[in-house]
Amino acid sequence: MxxxxxxxxxxxxxxxxxxxxxxxxxxxxxxxxxxxxxxxKVLHKYISMEGIRGNFIITTDENHKxxxxxxxxxxxxxxxxxxxxx
Numbered sequence: 001m002x003x004x005x006x007x008x009x010x011x012x013x014x015x016x017x018x019x020x021x022x023x024x025x026x027x028x029x030x031x032x033x034x035x036x037x038x039x040x041k042v043l044h045k046y047i048s049m050e051g052i053r054g055n056f057i058i059t060t061d062e063n064h065k066x067x068x069x070x071x072x073x074x075x076x077x078x079x080x081x082x083x084x085x086x
Contacts, residue, residue: 001067002060005031008043010052015040026052042069 006028010018017023018040027037036058046052059067 004058007055012051015051
C-alpha cells in the first residue's frame with residue numbers, strides 16, 4: 001500500500017458544485033508535489049458548513065487505485081498543531 005499526504009481546502013460553494021454534479025473530482029497537490037485526483041464521494045464524511053478543510057492521508061494499492069482516506073492532525077512533535085503540511 002502507498003500513502004499520499006494532501007491538504008484540502010474547499011469552500012461551501014465549491015462543495016456545492018461537486019454535490020450538484022457540476023464537477024465529479026477534487027484535484028489536490030500532495031505534500032511531495034504530486035497532483036492527486038479523487039472522486040468527491042470519498043470526502044463526503046468530511047463535509048461541514050465550512051466546506052472541506054483538513055489534512056488527509058490517502059491510501060492506494062500498488063497500482064495507485066484508491067483504497068481509503070483518513071483525516072489527520074499534524075503536530076510538531078511537541079503536541080502543537082501545525083497549520084499545513086510541510
